[in-house]
Amino acid sequence: MNMVSRNTMTTDEFRAAILRHLKYELGKDASHASVEDWRMALSFAVRDQIVDSWFAATRKTYEAGAKRVYYLSMEFLIGRLLEDGIVNLRLVDQARDALAALGQDFDTVLEDEPDAALGNGGLGRLAACFLESLSTLGCPAYGYGIRYEHGLFRQSFVDGRQMEAPETWLLKRHAWEFERPESRYRIGFGGEVSTKGGKVVWTPADSVDAEAYDTPVIGWQGRWANTLRLWSARASDTPFDLDSFNRGDFAGAAEPEALARTISRVLYPDDTTDQGKELRLKQEYFLTGAALQDIMRRFDSEHDDLGKLPSKVAIQMNDTHPAIAGPELVRILHDERGLPFDEAMNMAQACLSYTNHTLLPEALESWHEGLFGKLLPRHLQIVDRIDDAHAKAHPSRTVSARSDNHVKMGELSFIMAHKVNGVSALHTDLMKTTVFSEFHRLHPDRIINQTNGVTPRRWLLSCNPRLSGLITDTIGETWADHLEELKGLEPHVSDPAWLEKYAAAKRANKVDLANWMSSTADINVDPDMMFDVQIKRLHEYKRQHLNILEAIALWQEIKANPSADWTPRLKIFAGKAAPGYFFAKDIIRLINDVAKVLNADVETRDMLQVAFLPNYNVTLAERLIPAADLSEQISTAGKEASGTGNMKFALNGALTVGTLDGANVEIREHVGAENFFLFGMTADKVEARRAIKDHAAQAIAADPRLAAALKAIHDGVFSPDEPARYHNITENLSGPDYFLVSSDFTDYYRAQREVDTAFKDQQHWMTMAALNTARSGWFSSDRTITDYMAQIWDAKSLRDS
Ligand code: H53
CATH class of the missing domain: 3.40.50.2000 (Glycogen Phosphorylase B;)
Structure with a gap:
């Protein structure tokens, strides 16, 4: 793997440390050790290295009276x-090699660790x-x-x-x-x-x-x-x-x-x-x-x-x-x-x-x-x-x-x-x-x-080794804690040979994800489809229902005109709803019901599929983000305080389709308006729109696609065994619609067709994606924390003292 430079510990030393822990900490002989035993032994070997730094840091802090x-x-x-x-x-290379020498697969051992979902x-x-x-x-x-x-x-x-x-x-x-x-x-x-x-x-x-x-x-x-x-x-x-x-x-x-x-x-x-x-x-x-x-x-x-x-x-x-x-x-x-x-x-x-x-x-x-x-x-x-x-x-x-x-x-x-x-x-x-x-x-x-901000160590270096390898080959290894250095990629973006490598990294990540989905979730997709991803908590203001409405409208359009030049797309969702938040749980069920119908439709499924992956957590995010082409950041303007997923996607070269909400505004400023698909009402327009008595009905009357999509849900097309199942949702979206899903639909649909057209020109798409990576360095949490230290805490770094 093309990782930044190695720690000085040798593979042999590391292997010996793993075996020592396996024997004396866990009381296991290598011939009887389970994956969990290997994972624990490896963790202890790594932990040993951490503890020394930890003590040194504590000592320095006391000595400095900091x-x-x-x-x-x-x-x-x-x-x-x-x-x-x-x-x-x-220690990536040493850990991988040491485990291999012990007959163990590094990735399998890493997979054994539970997510601390606190x-x-x-x-x-x-x-x-x-x-x-x-x-x-x-x-x-x-x-x-x-x-x-x-x-x-x-x-x-x-x-x-x-x-x-x-x-x-x-x-x-x-x-x-x-x-x-x-x-x-x-x-x-x-x-x-x-x-x-x-x-x-x-x-x-x-x-x-x-x-x-x-x-x-x-x-x-x-x-x-x-x-x-x-x-x-x-x-x-x-x-x-x-x-x-x-x-x-x-x-x-x-x-x-x-x-x-x-x-x-x-x-x-x-x-x-x-x-x-x-x-x-x-x-x-x-x-x-x-x-x-x-x-x-x-x-x-x-x-x-x-x-x-x-x-x-x-x-x-x-x-x-x-x-x-x-x-x-x-x-x-x-x-x-x-x-x-x-x-x-x-x-x-x-x-x-x-x-x-x-x-x-x-x-x-x-x-x-x-x-x-x-x-x-x-x-x-x-x-x-x-x-x-x-x-x-x-x-x-x-x-x-x-x-x-x-x-x-x-x-x-x-x-x-x-x-x-x-x-x-x-x-x-x-x-x-x-x-x-x-x-x-x-x-x-x-x-x-x-x-x-987000830490680039986890959200680029570790989760996307292919792209990080290319970055290191291109601009050297210091970007991992100086993320603004990604700017140094910009001159390479216009070099077709370099762009090809960038595209190859993305494609390989998509192949990995497609294989993983097929083996774990029985979802079979072509990695050349556009991977369109919305992963976050389920909430009306985040508007997963706007996304699925657009999928339904597109499906209807494809059915009406199956031979047109559609851009094949897989819409991936993941996220949890609070157990008592019934409307959000209905949205999950609707997405799953829509997925069932669309994925079974032989006429359209090569052009459009939907997958809702269960049990979203940090590890799943690490798997999905490097493989995403499109990042859905479609909250009602003024409601998402910032978002941080939006930053992770941009950094990993997904283009955003989004509203001017939270940090989307700053992402768009950094990556360039031409590399971002903007739609929707702005925060200052939201109140006025809400004040219009029939805002949802007006939006539906003005857009036959929206009307047809809502009607399909209302008529039970996706819940034939219980046609009224989603009346709660359709009534909300035609009536109060506090989060303005209906009012923003038309512009969202337009932006999505722009996305389709852009995706057809892969060379240009990859240029935009690479510019997103090159220009997202500002969204490092190192920048955020440096500013907190100076402007809020008056705290100093002791690292180099
Ligand atoms: O905090 C994130 C923001 C995001 C916001 C989120 C958040 C919670 O996860 C929980 C409670 C809460 O009040 C806010 O929704 O927009 O990015 C970190 O600031």
């Missing part, structure tokens, strides 16, 4: 770690990319999260319907974490607040303990490693009730531990909606309370002067989920450390910053004060004082962190943060003019933009 960044997130969607470690340590979607994957970039850049940092026993549910389809099964990533052995029983903190809930000797004292009624598990996160070339510290819930006192046991009540005896563990049992499978459950609030305080105790303990171990806290500690709240960090830090500084309230508040604010990831009203967390006060009585008092102080300082304000008997976590985070950032230029502008307009008027310097 500021640390603490990234608090309810989600870290890290996926598999073995290949990531091997690639970052540049997140729902974009927000969680962003946190994982950020951790990797923090390590690559050598910025001292911790990620704090929850060690969910069950990550995001496993999805399968029965008769096209989504089924959910618990995810069990910990059932297989996990090589990457170190249990830290000594790092254990008590987290209280409920109880009383009283005053003793002039001091406020919170006496919780219940508690659980948070126990730490550490996973090292290795950066590029192994030059730095940070820690992902995940908390697991344990019973505070006796984990086991011996009296009950002795009475024969075995279930009752185990109850304290079982109850406590509930807190870290499952990841909420909701993306962008506020679950509003008591357990969710408990999880949020569990994470935040444990993280803050840990942060203060580490600070105290190095510094005597509390005044130094803001110069040593930067705490990032990833969305409002850890927003309780504001009142909790004030509580620690005021109640426990004795700072005057205002000083505590100012100091907390100097440490804290907040990333907003959505403007969807249903996703902005707010807790009823009854529940909040029941679980966190002292925090409720502190929230009130914070809010009063803010009101006093800004008498003209009309928005508050406390209204309608609720605690508004967005407003609270805003008040308690010294910087608040959006995740794309458009999203940040909309924050200023919509949800946070009043706070922006009061604090005009607080909101800043930090457009998201």
